Amino acid sequence: MQISSRFTIAIHMLACMDVFKEEYKITSDFLASSINVNPVIIRKILSQLKDAGLIEVKRGPGGAVIAKPLNEITFFDVYQSVDCIEENTLFHFHENPNPDCPVGKNIHRVLDDKLLRIQAAMEQELRSITLADMNADLQKYLG
């Protein structure tokens, strides 16, 4: 299985919020039309990004803005906010290895740290990319 599209949607949302911050009020409908998904999906993700402190969302008048400098928001921050993978569970471990089998009894002890290392490698790379990196690339194509 794949990591939920909530992650790429969230990144797309943040890109729009920065690029269009002067020209438009950033509402869930506005974002929904660039991303082509239902506004309710957007509002759900807006909530999660807000709870993580990455953005601010106004009720009433409406509109969302990014709450920090772009170079202080990493892909990992976004990834964690939208809850794609619960902590330390990238790999789904089969539930009930047989405790009466010498291998079944010890498989967790032997595998868990290795699975964590693999997940950590991915998360490390997520941390190394910031929204500033992405929007710098994006600017090349907008000119």
Place this chain on the structure above:
Amino acid sequence: MQISSRFTIAIHMLACMDVFKEEYKITSDFLASSINVNPVIIRKILSQLKDAGLIEVKRGPGGAVIAKPLNEITFFDVYQSVDCIEENTLFHFHENPNPDCPVGKNIHRVLDDKLLRIQAAMEQELRSITLADMNADLQKYLG
């Protein structure tokens, strides 16, 4: 979402195949009882490991054996065999960004290489761990 338990099951199977290779005939029922899943699941994964050339499976008499030295089989080989994630699609990208939006039109160009880098980091770590590493650890607990 998580990476399918087919991966940890496959690793568990290979561990058993090595540890018990002298004492028992390794059938799908035997593996199923150590892992505690249905034998049909095991047979499906046995097929995939066989197609990838990692093991040999006998019909008729039954029994599976590992086809290569343990230090030549990496976690990545297993991961690829059992087809957890199609090539280069760890992240699920939302399908239809709006081509009339400057951001929607370019989001793929900007994101794709970064997502690949993240996936590559994970796969690199998968490649760095072999079945020999795992079974060395396992032996510590079996004595």
Place this chain on the structure above:
DNA sequence: TGCGATGTAACTCTTGACATTACATTTTGA
């Protein structure tokens, strides 16, 4: 107070993982 937003509950649809039953096929050895 009304309008334009967000927040959120409820429901449906679809997909994939996994479990299970059933049976055809293969190989060996009695």
Place this chain on the structure above:
DNA sequence: TCAAAATGTAATGTCAAGAGTTACATCGCA
């Protein structure tokens, strides 16, 4: 040669999660 013991695999069911959608309560400003 035939029965036994496996594997190979199709068909079906169950369940959970992602995603879409509708509906409506709530908020804040003009």
